[in-house]
Amino acid sequence: MPGAFTTYTLTALLLSVTWADHHQHPLPHHEAELSCLKLSPFNAEFAFALYKRLNAQTAAGQNTFFSPLGISTALSMLSAGASGETHSQLFSTLGYSTLNQTQVNNAYENLLHMLGQSHENEQLKVGNAVALRSNFSPKENYLTALRSHFSSEIFKVDLSKPDNAAAEINKFVANKTHDKIKDAVKDIDPDMAMMLINYVYFKGEWATRFSSELTHKADFHVNATATVQVDMMQNNDVYQIYQDAENHTTVIQLPYKGNTFMMIVLPDEGKMEEVEGYISRDYIWHWHKSVNERCVILFMPKFSVSADYSLKNILREMGIIDAFDDKADFSGLSDAANLVVTKVSHQAVLNVDEFGTEAAASTTVQISPRGGCITENVKVNTPFLVFIVEKPTRSLLFMAKINDPTAA
């Protein structure tokens, strides 16, 4: 990847909402435009709840990485076809209990529009799709909602050859993620009625690059006893930082050209668990508001991580239960089959180097009939946390815990 970044010319964004201040939005037509901001506090809370679950099931010393925005979006498309208790469980887990589906649909329409608009140069692509079994027809209303509110592309797949269908979906996702995710779907249920697909692709160039000549081998302290060798990048610049002694953390923001920044949260040595225990949207907000410009010599490892999650059990633990069992009510999606969600998969990859960051994620929700037959229808040298945030929409695009930058 080194050298592959071209220089993007970014159009200054009209909608320069200050991420830190709710009360200040110097926007001419703010009400409609800001409907996406309705989602941001809820999506952030869901992100932290999910982080805690994913982290708990990750083997000690391994890294955690996912796209909160991608997962919230895929589950919101699912909820658009759910009714009754199935719908309430999805909404309450996503944090949307105070909203109705119409509001959520409109908010996503606005959010996807804003994310698309702010990145003419393909720096950020968030999109959705539906792969439909060729002889399955969901309700027209549902497809219309997916098309208009979630900008979904819709394509048919031939499930008489499940491997080909999986290959077709994988080709679609690979194309959208610039080949960063090539096997979003590993095996496909031959009875599958449809699959909801979300992808997120981000490529950002640091506002100030690290100089490759300064990159050197250095120690990274995985824990009190283990040390690994990393390629440590170095840059001497003005950065926004905040040293939060009370909360045992150093926070540094690395802006990309454009509207997005990386926030690194570096707990004091040995304090990762404590910081992880309390970290939430409020802390991120507090830190974002507290950073100040300082001259910094920043040492940060180059790293690449990837992760692959099956989310069904975690989502069940978080309260999405009926969607996966006999009680599933997807009557908003189809009158026909007794549909149930059989699988929710998430994959994510992240590369950080001297030039910037490239990250991608896919989320797939596989929906099949229950019966099985389808009816006709600073020195970052200790473990740290990473957040990639899109400012105007306050979206947590990606989130990571890096315990060991050398573990893929």
Ligand SMILES: *[C@@H]1O[C@H](CO)[C@@H](O)[C@H](O)[C@H]1NC(C)=O
């Ligand atoms: C430190 O990390 C190494 C490598 O991941 C692991 O084998 C070891 O058990 C860890 N030690 C402690 C005290 O956590």
Ligand SMILES: *[C@@H]1O[C@H](CO)[C@@H](O)[C@H](O)[C@H]1NC(C)=O
């Ligand atoms: C959703 O909520 C909005 C705002 O409270 C309300 O105007 C609208 O009628 C509601 N829609 C439905 C379908 O309940």
Ligand SMILES: *[C@@H]1O[C@H](CO)[C@@H](O)[C@H](O)[C@H]1NC(C)=O
């Ligand atoms: C994705 O496919 C389209 C249409 O075939 C093509 O024009 C585009 O270059 C592809 N994008 C990538 C990143 O491969």
Ligand SMILES: *[C@@H]1O[C@H](CO)[C@@H](O)[C@H](O)[C@H]1NC(C)=O
């Ligand atoms: C520690 O975090 C809490 C919660 O975000 C915040 O209220 C407090 O001000 C923080 N301490 C410092 C010194 O920033």
